[in-house]
Amino acid sequence: MTTDHDAILKALAHPVRRAMLAWLKEPERHFSAQAHPLEMGVCAGSFERCGLSQSTVSAHLAVLAASGLVTTRKVGPYVFYARNEAAIAAFRSSLHDL
Known part of the structure; x- marks a missing residue:
């Protein structure tokens, strides 16, 4: 796995x-009211807790996805996000090489 340090x-x-x-990291704690099973990830619409517009939330999630720190899963009209633990671990490990 190649780590794009700049994007991350x-x-x-x-x-x-x-x-x-x-x-x-703790979706059960922060998104327990989500209608969809959390195993699918967290629906983009569930991030209203940020107090930001949906378009701003989507832009932040897109940056996280582009960096590889989160994975996305599209189901119908919904996009679900989950941490990419392997990418996060690889990035953390690679910091020793900098």
Whole structure:
């Protein structure tokens, strides 16, 4: 797995995106009201807790997805997001090489 440090650092540079990753670490705690099973991931619409517009939330999630820190799964009109633990671990491990 190749780690794109620049994309990941850009994704981690914004506090909202760091909060999103933290929430995704414990979806049962932060998204328990989601109608869909959390095993599918967290629906983009469930991130209203940010207090941001849906388009801004979607833009933040797109940056996280482009960096590889989250995975996406499209089901009908919905997009679900989950942490990519393998990519996060690879990035953390690669920091020793910098």
